[in-house]
Amino acid sequence: MTFLFLERETTFIYIEHHDFFANDPNVGPLVLSVRTEVISSCDHFRIILRTRKxxxxxIVSATALADRPSASRMAKLLCEEITTEHFSPVAFPGGSELIVQYDEHVLxxxxxxxxxxxxGGQTTEEQLFGNPHGSPAFDEFLSMIGDTVPLYGFQKYRGGLDTVHNQTGHQSVFSEFKNREIMFHVSTMLPYTIGDAQQLQRKRHIGNDIVAVIFQEANTPFAPDxxxxxFLHAYVxxxxxxxxxxxxxxxxSVAARDDVPFFGPTLPSPSIFKRGxxxxNFLxxxxxxxxxxxxxxxxxxxxxxxxxxxxxxxxHATLRERAEFYATPLLESTSSGNSETQSTSSSSYGGGILNSVKKAFIGRSRSVSQEASHVPHRAATINVTSRPKKSISSTSSSASARTHSPIRDDVAKTYGRNEWEISSQESPDNEHDSDTGMESMSSTELSGQTRASSCTFCVDDFHGAHATSSDAKRLETLCVDVTRLQNEKHDLLRQNVSCKTDIKKLKDRQSVLSxxxxxxxDxxxxxxxxLKKPSNSDMAPIHQHFERSYSDVSV
Incomplete structure (x- = not known):
């Protein structure tokens, strides 16, 4: 199997390897990846073990695993708490990609x-976030660590800043460094709210960062508290x-919390750098x-x-479900390598989508052969009913190999009516089925059986003489479930219509209110x-009053 394998912390390359998964009672889910390497002319195993911790x-030498290396022994070399001996191989499509997605979540x-x-002299949080503007020296430093970019319509990593409505400022500083994208939350570029002493719009972004740069205009003490x-754990x-x-x-200088381990590169002595x-790169x-x-x-x-x-x-749950769906046998990863245990484990995983398709072709060929024996000149047609029922084989070997999986039932249901219509002349007696590797039963071997027992996909024939009571109860339970789901569907549809009606009424009411x-x-x-333009009638008494006042004055 070839897929993307974790070679280094941030590098994935295509190489040959093998994947296994298991569930340990002490450690929990386990996912193991192994590949062989030749180092100094000696065989080695590169092992990756994924646990909850x-x-x-x-990299383990092949001599440490003796002559019979197994997945369980490899896992125990890396974690002594593991006790399980049962590891299943990831041998189905898409399994490797799922493991790659899990590995990439830490990258x-x-x-x-x-x-x-x-x-200079600022020693409180309110003072630090309360600076409305920076300084030319601060702008010079920002131009060195990154580029000032407009936020509106910015397409690269935005670091939680708004690039549509400019609610987090109009500009910010962005940098690309060694295939990494870095967005800086600059305090003076974030929105400044007049009257807000805490400046929550700025602290909302910088306070949720893990590392921050403190640019000091003058020699002023700084403490992480x-x-x-x-979230802030380290300061530069x-x-x-x-x-x-x-x-x-x-x-x-660097300041960090006590529980943060040392991180490089180491500061020189004295820790003074020229601009450039x-x-x-160091910063x-x-x-x-x-x-x-x-x-x-x-x-x-x-x-x-x-x-x-x-x-x-x-x-682990996804890998297990897909292993059951594709009928992957369980790998007994024991140091003794008992073949009988492996065969027993393989039989327990019987069924799967491939076996379901094989049984479908077997049932089809048997029914066609039987029809040919009763009506040689008339074409017999096998039709699949539209109701999604489980297929029950008429032979004990087919019934024992089938597993009851809803995914397989959906696969069987998807085959249309036309694909299962076949003429009896297309299936001669004693013909060897190349798809299944089994011989079809001839019409003479089925002479004692009826037509109802030959088709494994006909629901009407399910109630025939060969149907058991447990199958009948299962069918009845499925019919009840289907009826219940249909009723629930109708109720949901009625509720949907009622909600749409209410929404329409509310919209109409909104229009009226608007x-x-x-x-x-208006x-x-x-x-x-x-109010701004008084009428002439209101001004008339005033003019009359002034006229009377003037007439009373004698010269």
Whole structure:
């Protein structure tokens, strides 16, 4: 089997290997990947074991597994807590891709970091987030670590910023570094709200970052507890020296929480860098490694283990379901290699989609042969009923090999009526079926049987003489379930129609209210115009009053 195999932390290549899965009572779901390598002219096994606690990757010498290596022994070499001996191979289409998707959930090529501007003497969170603008030295630093890009319509990694309505600012700083996309949440570029002391619009993004850069305009002390956040675990403090000159340099220091392990690259002594590409590479590498190290802290380790356990449980369940669907035999991965145990385990996985198709062709050929013996000059047709019922074979060998899977029932149901119509002349006696590897029964062998018992897909013949009481009860239960589902479907349809009617009424009511609101606005506008322009009748008494006043004055 060839698929994408985890070679390094972020590299997948196509190579030959084998996959297995199991469920251990102590450890839980297990997914194992193995391939052989020749190192220094000696055979080795490269083994990857995925558990709920994490993924273990080791290279083991072939001599450590003796002459009969097995999946269980390989798994026990990597984890001593494993006790199971039963590992199933992933030998069906799509299984390898599922494992690759699980491996890729821990790999990321996108990062987001906060950048906070700190003026001289600022020592509180409100002061740090309350700077409405930066400085020329701060802009010079931002131009070195990335490019200032407009957020509206931005197509690359946006880091949670709004690129449609500009609700998180109009610009930001973006950088691409070693096939990774980095978006910076710059405090002075995020929206500034007048009157908001906490500046929640800015803290909402920077407070949810894991690593942040603190740009200090002057020599000012900084402590990680200045910013209250459950996510920020590491800070890289940058202070310019001789800013806005040709001799500009930057002093760098690092602060992190106690549970964050060491991360490189190591700071030189003294930790002063010249502005340029080397300092940019050092800073971005330090930020990426800081975030990867923060994931190993106690808080993020618990979250990662919970997510990993959920994904691994889902992967194991999917692999098991597909193995049953494709009738993959169980591999007894024991050190003794008992063949009888393997044969017993294989028989327990009987059935599958391939066997279902084989039995369908067997039943078809038998029915056609029987029809040919009774009516030699008339074409016999086998029709599949439109009702989705389980197929019951008339022979004990077919019944024992069938497994009751809803997926297989859907596969059998999808075959149309035309595909199962066949003439009796197309199936001669004693013809060898090349698809099934079995010989079809002749008409003489079926002379004692009726036509009703020959077709395994005819539901009307299910109640024949050869139908058992358990099959009849199962059919009755399925009919009741179908009836119940149909009634529920009708109820849901009625509820859907009722909801649509209510929605239509509400929309009509909304239109009426909108018209009334528009008329009310027009009336308010009219009244306002009347107040601004008084009529002539209102001014007449005033003019008369002044005239009387003037007439009373004598010269």
């Amino acid at each position: 994490g993924t273990i990757h080791e 990321t090529n996108t990062y987001k970091f906060g950048v906070v501007y700190q003026k 200045m910013i209250a956040s459950n 403090v940058v202070q310019p020296i001789d800013a806005l000159t040709d001799r500009v340099r930057y002093r760098v 590409q080397d300092f940019r 971005l590498t330090k930020l990426i490694n800081a975030e990867n190290a923060a994931y190993k802290s106690s808080k993020f380790a618990k979250l990662a283990e919970r997510t990993r356990s959920s994904l691994l449980d889902g992967l 018209e009334e609101l528009e008329r009310a606005n 009336e308010i506008s009219r009244l306002r115009r009347m």
